Amino acid sequence: KAGVTQTPRYLIKTRGQQVTLSCSPISGHRSVSWYQQTPGQGLQFLFEYFSETQRNKGNFPGRFSGRQFSNSRSEMNVSTLELGDSALYLCASSLTVHTEAFFGQGTRLTVV
Amino acid sequence: DAKTTQPNSMESNEEEPVHLPCNHSTISGTDYIHWYRQLPSQGPEYVIHGLTSNVNNRMASLAIAEDRKSSTLILHRATLRDAAVYYCILRVTGSARQLTFGSGTQLTVLP
Numbered sequence: 001k002a003g004v005t006q007t008p009r010y011l012i013k014t015r016g017q018q019v020t021l022s023c024s025p026i027s028g029h030r031s032v033s034w035y036q037q038t039p040g041q042g043l044q045f046l047f048e049y050f051s052e053t054q055r056n057k058g059n060f061p062g063r064f065s066g067r068q069f070s071n072s073r074s075e076m077n078v079s080t081l082e083l084g085d086s087a088l089y090l091c092a093s094s095l096t097v098h099t100e101a102f103f104g105q106g107t108r109l110t111v112v
Numbered sequence: 113d114a115k116t117t118q119p120n121s122m123e124s125n126e127e128e129p130v131h132l133p134c135n136h137s138t139i140s141g142t143d144y145i146h147w148y149r150q151l152p153s154q155g156p157e158y159v160i161h162g163l164t165s166n167v168n169n170r171m172a173s174l175a176i177a178e179d180r181k182s183s184t185l186i187l188h189r190a191t192l193r194d195a196a197v198y199y200c201i202l203r204v205t206g207s208a209r210q211l212t213f214g215s216g217t218q219l220t221v222l223p
Contacts, residue, residue, distance in 0.1 A: 004155075033210060043156070043199075043213035056210055090155045092211075100146070101211060103155030 002026065004093050004104035012110045018079040021107045025072050025093030032074040033101065034066060037088040046089075049074055081111045116200045121218040124190045132185040132217055134200030139180050144203045146211070147174065147185050149196040156199065156213075159185065195221045 005024040013019050025032050034046040045058040049068035066076040072093070078085055088108050092101035117135040124130040136145065147159040160167055160174045162183075167174040173186040187194055197216040 035211075035213075042215055043211075045210035045212065048210055058210065092155070100158040100161065101148075101156075103157065105153075106155050 004091055004102050006089075006091050006104035006107050008107060009105065010108045010110075012112060013081050015081055015083060015111055017081050018077060019081060019109060020075055020077050021089055021091075021109070023074045023076075023091030023093075023104060025074070025091075026102055029093035029095050029102070030072055031094045031096060032068055032072060033092045033094075034074070034076050035090040035092065036060075037090060037106070038086075043090070046076065078109075083111050085109065086111045116202060116214050118198070118200055118214060118217045120215065121220065123220045123222060124187075125222050126192060127189050130187040130190045130194070130219065130221075132187075132198050132200075132219065133182065134184070135182045136200070136202055137181045139202060140204070142204050145174065145176060145180075145183050146201045146203050147172070148199045148201065148211070148213075149194075150199070150216075151193075151196045156211075159198070161203075190219075190221045192221050192223060195219055 007022045031050045033048040035043050037043045047054055047066050048056040052068045063079045068074045088106045090103050090106045092103045094101045144161050144163050146161040148156040149159050150156045160169050160172050162174045162176055175184045197218050199213050199216040201211050
């Protein structure tokens with residue numbers, strides 16, 4: 001069965017712009033989480049969605065937002081991009097919030 | 113969240129067993145011990161998890177100390193494809209749902 005799909009794989013944006021990243025979870029998985037990975041901070045949790053509702057949020061500014069659709073696909077949005085937002089953004093899906101997470105390959109965002 | 117401590121790096125020879133340690137002295141009774149690994153240029157990959165008893169699956173074995181303050185991930189025969197960063201994570205079922213990643217152990221497998 002198909003894994004977690006993230007699009008696009010690579011993105012270059014300018015400071016001040018906004019960006020939307022997409023995640024298609026494994027079929028049947030209802031929980032989707034987003035993580036940011038940088039060399040300095042490692043992997044940090046952004047937010048988690050289950051059945052179209054945000055259930056948990058990490059310690060990130062309000063410029064980071066997300067949503068989940070009825071088919072469990074999820075998007076995250078970053079507004080007013082800063083250089084420090086350059087990172088690998090990873091999406092993970094799981095059958096429920098208690099089972100193992102399956103990660104996509106990530107979207108590499110570069111802000112210039 | 114309870115914290116885990118892992119060595120920054122380890123080396124192993126190909127086709128030899130590898131024992132990756134993890135200390136979690138503040139673990140609580142409801143914390144599950146999860147292991148994920150991240151290969152270069154990929155997202156993390158689930159390896160194994162357990163609560164109290166030792167666990168085996170096709171990828172690895174997890175040995176949990178009797179007092180649960182430490183655990184060891186065992187790769188029975190390391191291959192070059194096992195070179196990755198290995199993360200030991202404590203996860204409380206029913207409350208905090210996210211995975212809290214530490215800095216992990218960078219495993220290098222030598223041919």
